[in-house]
Structure formats: C-alpha cells, structure tokens
Amino acid sequence: MKILVGIKRVVDYNVRIRVKSDASGIDTDGVKMSINPFDEIALEEALRTREAGLAEEVIVVSLGGNECQQQLRTGLAMGADRAIQVDTAEDLQPLTIARTFLKVIEKEQPGLVILGKQAIDGDNSQTAQMLAALWDRPQATFVSEMELSGDKVTVVREVDAGLETIEVDLPAVISVDLRLNEPRFVKLPDIMKAKRKPLEVIALDELGVVSENNLEVSNYSPPPVREKGILVEDTAQLVTELKTRGLV
Amino acid sequence: MSDTATEREVMEYDVIIVGAGPAGLACAIRLKQLKPELMVAVIEKGAEVGAHILSGAVIEPAPLDELLPGWREKPPAVCIPVERDELAYLTTSSKRKLPTPPQQKNHGNFIVSLGAMCAWLAPQAEDLGVDIFPGYAAAGIHYLEDGAVGGVIIGDMGVNREGQPKDTYMQGIEIHAPLTVLAEGCRGHLSKELIAKFKLDADSDPQVYGVGIKELWQVAPGKCQPGLVQHSIGWPLDTKTYGGSFIYHMDKDRVAVGFVCALDYADPEFSPFEAFQQFKHHPTVKPLFEGGEILSGGARTIIEGGAQSLPRVEMPGALLIGDAAGLLNLPKIKGTHQALRSGMLAAVHIAEQGSGNGFDQALRASPIMQELQKVRNIRPGFNKGLWRGLLTAAIETVTAGKLPRTLRNHADHDSLTKLQAMKPVERRWVKRDLAPRDRLASVYFAATDHDEDQPVHLQILDPDVCVTRCAEEYGHPCTQFCPAHVYEMVEDSESAAGKRLQINAANCVHCKTCDIKDPYQIINWVTPEGGSGPNYQNL
Numbered sequence: 146m147k148i149l150v151g152i153k154r155v156v157d158y159n160v161r162i163r164v165k166s167d168a169s170g171i172d173t174d175g176v177k178m179s180i181n182p183f184d185e186i187a188l189e190e191a192l193r194t195r196e197a198g199l200a201e202e203v204i205v206v207s208l209g210g211n212e213c214q215q216q217l218r219t220g221l222a223m224g225a226d227r228a229i230q231v232d233t234a235e236d237l238q239p240l241t242i243a244r245t246f247l248k249v250i251e252k253e254q255p256g257l258v259i260l261g262k263q264a265i266d267g268d269n270s271q272t273a274q275m276l277a278a279l280w281d282r283p284q285a286t287f288v289s290e291m292e293l294s295g296d297k298v299t300v301v302r303e304v305d306a307g308l309e310t311i312e313v314d315l316p317a318v319i320s321v322d323l324r325l326n327e328p329r330f331v332k333l334p335d336i337m338k339a340k341r342k343p344l345e346v347i348a349l350d351e352l353g354v355v356s357e358n359n360l361e362v363s364n365y366s367p368p369p370v371r372e373k374g375i376l377v378e379d380t381a382q383l384v385t386e387l388k389t390r391g392l393v
Numbered sequence: 394m395s396d397t398a399t400e401r402e403v404m405e406y407d408v409i410i411v412g413a414g415p416a417g418l419a420c421a422i423r424l425k426q427l428k429p430e431l432m433v434a435v436i437e438k439g440a441e442v443g444a445h446i447l448s449g450a451v452i453e454p455a456p457l458d459e460l461l462p463g464w465r466e467k468p469p470a471v472c473i474p475v476e477r478d479e480l481a482y483l484t485t486s487s488k489r490k491l492p493t494p495p496q497q498k499n500h501g502n503f504i505v506s507l508g509a510m511c512a513w514l515a516p517q518a519e520d521l522g523v524d525i526f527p528g529y530a531a532a533g534i535h536y537l538e539d540g541a542v543g544g545v546i547i548g549d550m551g552v553n554r555e556g557q558p559k560d561t562y563m564q565g566i567e568i569h570a571p572l573t574v575l576a577e578g579c580r581g582h583l584s585k586e587l588i589a590k591f592k593l594d595a596d597s598d599p600q601v602y603g604v605g606i607k608e609l610w611q612v613a614p615g616k617c618q619p620g621l622v623q624h625s626i627g628w629p630l631d632t633k634t635y636g637g638s639f640i641y642h643m644d645k646d647r648v649a650v651g652f653v654c655a656l657d658y659a660d661p662e663f664s665p666f667e668a669f670q671q672f673k674h675h676p677t678v679k680p681l682f683e684g685g686e687i688l689s690g691g692a693r694t695i696i697e698g699g700a701q702s703l704p705r706v707e708m709p710g711a712l713l714i715g716d717a718a719g720l721l722n723l724p725k726i727k728g729t730h731q732a733l734r735s736g737m738l739a740a741v742h743i744a745e746q747g748s749g750n751g752f753d754q755a756l757r758a759s760p761i762m763q764e765l766q767k768v769r770n771i772r773p774g775f776n777k778g779l780w781r782g783l784l785t786a787a788i789e790t791v792t793a794g795k796l797p798r799t800l801r802n803h804a805d806h807d808s809l810t811k812l813q814a815m816k817p818v819e820r821r822w823v824k825r826d827l828a829p830r831d832r833l834a835s836v837y838f839a840a841t842d843h844d845e846d847q848p849v850h851l852q853i854l855d856p857d858v859c860v861t862r863c864a865e866e867y868g869h870p871c872t873q874f875c876p877a878h879v880y881e882m883v884e885d886s887e888s889a890a891g892k893r894l895q896i897n898a899a900n901c902v903h904c905k906t907c908d909i910k911d912p913y914q915i916i917n918w919v920t921p922e923g924g925s926g927p928n929y930q931n932l
Contacts, residue, residue, distance in 0.1 A: 159440075159840045160928065161688075161689065175509060175512070175930065176930060177444070177930075327560060327561050330550045330551060332563060332566065333547065334402060334566065336526065337524070
C-alpha cells in the first residue's frame with residue numbers, strides 16, 4: 146500500500162520568534178525554516194512501516210510555494226520515494242488543507258495517511274481530524290504507538306485521562322505525537338540521491354480546491370512582560386502588600 | 394575520532410571545503426566560475442549557513458565586486474552604506490571624540506550581517522553547482538598512507554554521553570578529495586590539529602586572539618542613525634587590557650553593539666562578558682538601549698596576530714584560508730574582505746596549478762599579505778599598554794609600516810598573572826540594569842542547541858589540574874572568560890577538593906575562547922554533533 150505523509154514548512158523550533166511591530170503576525174524575515182517536528186515523526190513512522198515490508202511507497206506532500214521544496218527534498222533524503230508540492234502562495238487554514246489532502250488522496254489512493262498532530266506555528270491540531278471526516282474514514286490522533294496488521298492498525302493514543310488503545314480499520318488518518326519515535330538523521334549521500342527522486346508540482350486550483358479562509362486573525366501580541374517582584378521584610382508587610390493589591 | 398570496525402561510506406569530490414563562511418564560499422564560487430566541471434563541496438557544522446558566524450560588521454566591498462559583479466543590484470538582506478565614522482575615548486563619565494585613523498575611515502563600506510551575507514552567498518554557490526551541506530561537522534582528517542591530507546571524516550551522529558551508539562546512530566561518512574580547504578575561521582579545530590601535525594607555525598610568532606561578544610538590538614524609534622559607525626577605547630577597560638567597543642547603526646531601528654577584548658589580558662578574574670555589559674551602561678551609551686530589546690546575541694574569538702603569526706598555509710593535500718590561516722586586519726577591525734580575497738586567490742591557484750602547491754608563496758606575495766605587513770606592528774605595540782600602543786599605532790600609520798622593525802607576538806595563554814601576584818585592579822564598574830542580566834540570560838539569545846545526551850565536546854586533558862593547581866594559581870579563569878557560562882565550579886562532597894568542574898556543554902556558542910585562553914592548555918574544543926550549536930539570526 147501507499148502511505149501519504151503531510152509535511153509543513155514552519156519556523157524552526159530553535160528560532161526566538163518575535164511579533165511584528167504592527168501586530169500583524171510573526172516576523173519570519175530571514176529566520177530558519179524546517180519540517181514541522183511532528184511531521185518528521187510521521188515520516189519516520191511511514192519509513193519504518195515500509196522498511197518492515199508493510200507498505201511499498203511513501204509519498205511526502207507539502208502545501209506552499211517553491212520554498213517548501215527544501216523540506217520536501219529533506220523528506221526524500223530521509224527516505225521518502227516521491228514528493229508532491231501543491232503550489233499556492235496563500236496562507237491556508239486547516240479546512241482548506243484537509244480538502245486539498247482529500248484531492249491528493251483521490252489521486253493517489255493511499256492505504257494510510259500519517260500527519261503530525263499539529264504544526265508548531267498554528268498549533269491548531271485540526272487538519273487530521275477534518276481530513277478523516279471529509280474522507281469518511283477512521284481517525285486515530287495523538288498516537289504514541291502504532292502496529293499494523295493486515296488491514297487494521299492498533300494504536301495507543303495519549304489522551305488527558307491516560308493512554309487509550311484502539312483498533313482502526315484502514316484506510317485511515319493517523320496523527321502522531323512526540324513519543325512515537327525518534328526521526329533518523331539524514332545521511333549525506335542520501336541528500337544527493339534525493340535530488341534525483343521525483344518531485345511533482347500541482348497548482349492548488351488544478352486540484353479544484355478553492356481556499357476559503359473562514360478565520361481572520363485580528364491581532365498578535367507577545368505575552369505580557371512579567372513584572373518585577375518585590376522582597377518583603379516580614380509577614381506584616383506581606384499582608385499589607387496583598388491587601389493593597391486586593392488579593393486578600 | 395574513534396576508529397570503528399565498519400568501513401565508513403565514502404563520497405568523492407575534487408575539492409572539499411570545510412566551513413561555509415566568507416572564505417569558504419568565495420573559494421567555492423570562484424572555483425566553479427573558473428572550472429565549472431570541478432566537483433566542489435562545502436561542509437558546514439551549523440544547522441544552516443550563517444548559524445555559527447558573527448561579526449560587527451563593516452566590510453570593504455571591493456572583493457565582492459570582483460567575485461560577483463552586479464551584487465549591488467541584489468545585495469544581501471542586511472546591507473547599509475556607512476555614512477559616518479566616530480572614534481571615542483571613554484572615561485567613567487565622559488566621551489572624548491578622537492580623530493578617526495585612516496584604517497577606520499569607512500567611506501564606501503557597508504554595515505552587514507555576516508551571517509546574512511553568507512546565507513546570501515550560499516544559494517549563489519549552489520546555483521553554480523556547489524554542493525553545500527549544513528548540519529554536518531567535519532570531525533576529523535582522513536590521512537593518506539603517506540601522511541598527506543586526503544579529505545575529512547564527518548562526525549558520527551546519535552552517540553550518547555558515554556560514547557555509545559543510540560537508536561538514531563548514524564556513522565559519519567568520509568569525504569575524500571585530492572584537496573581539502575580549511576575555512577573554519579578563527580581557531581578552527583581541524584586547522585589546529587593540522588598546524589600542529591605539519592608544524593606549520595614553526596617559523597611564525599605564536600598566534601594571538603581576542604574575543605568579540607555581540608548583541609543585535611531593536612532600539613526605540615528615533616534613536617537609530619542608519620550608517621553611523623561608532624568605536625571606542627578606554628573605559629571599561631584599564632590601560633593594560635587591549636580592546637574596545639563597536640556600535641553599528643543599521644536599518645529598521647536595529648543596532649549592532651559589541652565589545653572585543655584581546656585575550657592577552659593579565660587579570661585571572663577578568664570577565665570579557667562583564668566588560669561588554671559595563672560598556673553598554675556608559676552614560677553616553679545607555680540611552681541608546683533604554684526601551685529597546687535584544688533580538689539576538691553571541692560571541693566568537695577573533696584572530697589578531699596578523700603577519701608575524703601567519704603560519705604556513707599549505708601542506709600536502711590541504712590549504713588554510715581566511716581566518717583559519719589568520720588574515721584579519723586588526724587596526725581596521727576587518728577580516729571579511731581578506732577572507733573573501735584569500736578564498737578567491739586559492740580558487741585561482743587551484744584552477745591554474747591543479748593543486749595547492751605553491752599557494753603559501755602566492756598568498757605571501759599577494760595584496761592580502763601586503764595589507765597585513767603594513768599594519769603588523771600596531772597590535773603588538775599595545776603589549777606595552779594603551780598609551781604606548783596608541784603612540785606606536787600613530788607612528789606605524791604615518792610610516793605605513795615601512796620602518797625596518799617587526800614587533801613580536803606572545804602567546805595569550807601565558808599572559809595571566811597568578812592570583813598571588815595580582816594587584817587589585819580599580820575597574821570603577823557600575824551596577825547594571827539593561828538586559829541581559831547575566832551570561833545565562835545572554836546565551837538564550839544565541840539560540841544555541843545541543844542534544845544533552847552526546848559526548849561533551851570540551852575535552853579536559855587533565856581534570857585534576859582544575860581542582861589543584863588552577864584553583865590555587867588562577868582561581869578558575871574559565872568560569873570568567875567563557876561568554877556562555879559553560880564552566881562552573883560546583884560543590885562536590887565526593888571530591889577530595891570539595892568541588893569539581895562542571896561543564897555545561899549545551900550552552901556552548903563555539904567561540905573557542907577556552908581553547909585559547911586556558912593557561913594550562915588542557916582544554917581541547919572538538920566539534921559536537923553536526924547541527925548543534927548557535928542559531929544566530931542576522932548577526
């Protein structure tokens with residue numbers, strides 16, 4: 146079977162981000178961009194599944210302009226067989242992303258779609274869930290363990306109450322969490338090999354997807370600066386200070 | 394480098410360049426311009442090109458005009474023409490303007506971010522067919538049977554603290570090439586190994602260094618004067634410590650500020666980081682930064698020895714270029730134009746000769762060396778203190794370095810005065826309230842990242858010295874001179890001395906100060922896992 150893995154180009158987790166002075170967004174001028182860390186984990190799991198003989202092909206898919214080819218090439222260098230770039234200059238929201246993935250699914254007919262649980266820029270955690278609903282297939286989200294067997298997959302999900310084990314019929318959408326695996330390093334010679342692997346570019350409207358952004362972000366602001374504390378001399382002063390601030 | 398039983402995989406190139414700084418990238422670009430059929434690769438230990446490099450920086454653009462005519466139409470992201478120069482002498486409370494010496498007249502020059510400039514050069518190299526590999530560290534040299542350099546060994550990745558493979562273990566490959574070009578910058582670890590092995594410094598003076606600590610600030614609107622280049626000497630340093638500050642006003646209300654301290658200082662308790670922070674609190678400096686915020690910051694050592702300390706730059710199978718050799722012009726406080734030129738010179742030489750043979754001679758006969766010769770006595774002139782140094786500098790400038798004398802350089806690690814012999818230094822330093830509070834708060838802005846579960850890359854060759862001799866003689870200067878607070882003496886009831894050295898390797902910003910200044914020369918900096926280290930933005 147084929148496995149489709151979604152990878153998103155995001156600001157690298159190490160970057161010290163700043164809000165733009167006009168509060169319109171995050172300043173991404175000249176900052177390092179990388180594959181969303183959860184997507185790397187998703188790709189690693191897909192590769193291990195193929196290496197175990199349970200899948201034939203791993204396809205990485207990214208939505209964005211030509212700059213996301215850098216991340217797709219990294220995915221190919223890690224071991225993916227093919228890459229697809231859905232070309233768009235727009236900043237897409239989860240519903241549109243899910244609709245786009247559905248179109249790619251219709252084209253590629255994968256047996257499994259693995260996504261990161263959320264992107265570290267938007268932190269929405271919506272795409273996998275919406276995609277499963279649109280595709281009318283099962284979803285298993287926040288997966289920290291995964292075992293394929295025939296046309297079913299048994300997963301352990303990390304949920305608020307603890308760990309939940311469920312069995313899911315394929316094809317399905319899985320979103321992965323941190324503890325699923327540790328992604329492999331890329332070997333230098335594989336970077337060279339990746340340059341020759343197929344990378345297909347399809348325009349968003351070629352897929353028949355109209356991006357309708359239903360959410361409008363009105364403002365970005367940094368967290369409030371933490372106020373300097375004061376040292377009190379004794380309990381009496383502590384009580385006075387608390388009272389002055391209306392805290393007791 | 395550990396020997397592993399399995400043979401490493403090998404990639405082959407015609408030329409392998411270690412380091413994607415200005416020298417390395419200029420060499421790669423020039424090579425492909427002259428001989429497009431050559432297979433050229435550049436290895437860079439930073440996670441991306443520009444991640445590990447920082448500089449003031451004011452650059453002379455002539456080498457760029459030569460390398461990439463038309464660059465001015467598509468300049469790097471941060472590139473501001475210099476409008477005005479200022480040099481000042483600071484006392485605790487005042488600032489006295491000094492006449493700008495000719496070496497510091499910057500008309501026609503540009504204030505740049507060296508990291509952004511390298512990130513701008515890299516795609517241009519890739520367009521010419523250069524393979525650039527960021528995130529991979531050249532950890533060792535591949536030697537041929539006859540002892541010549543045959544390439545580099547990429548460091549293993551996924552190794553745990555004890556040196557054992559983790560689940561993600563990936564053995565580093567070897568890159569073989571008939572010629573390896575070391576462009577690691579100041580105190581490169583492979584360059585250090587090769588200089589020792591091939592005795593390249595047998596006929597030159599000891600190398601001398603400084604440490605530069607820099608911050609990029611977003612200042613409150615109305616304070617930045619784009620194109621203004623300011624330098625100072627004097628306070629907060631005493632007359633026996635050589636160094637000074639820079640403030641370069643850029644665009645978008647951004648100001649680059651930094652401080653350079655020569656590493657031949659004598660006081661074991663001196664902290665270059667603290668000197669930098671004090672400078673920012675000078676009454677004529679502080680207002681610029683009030684109401685601002687730090688965008689990024691870091692530190693790197695600077696090579697200061699010039700002509701007298703330049704080693705042989707050629708050995709069987711390899712060359713040293715840029716500051717891996719040591720070409721920075723200290724009176725100008727500029728090394729980038731020299732690095733670019735040396736990269737281009739090496740490329741021309743390789744293209745014409747088919748090898749590195751004769752490059753040392755070519756370098757010494759070139760304008761690069763002439764520039765160093767002209768100013769060779771200025772840095773050592775300061776060995777006798779600030780006033781003698783300024784006098785020597787004036788004489789040498791007026792005579793254009795033609796006086797038949799060459800003052801000598803002395804090793805930085807021999808310069809510390811023992812604690813017992815040290816007279817208290819009156820520093821007149823002030824209480825501080827500008828960010829960053831301390832080195833830990835500062836290192837945050839370097840965005841330095843190391844997997845904690847990897848071998849400690851700061852090797853102490855004789856750890857007993859720390860708690861015995863050093864405790865008594867110098868009082869652990871490493872805990873003071875490291876700008877990232879890597880070294881700490883912590884209480885340890887199990888140790889005979891009651892304390893031990895703790896190395897917080899994850900803080901390291903790869904500046905190499907420790908490798909240089911440690912008085913016992915027992916600290917050996919080696920490269921951590923590729924991709925580790927700082928992630929400088931626009932520095």
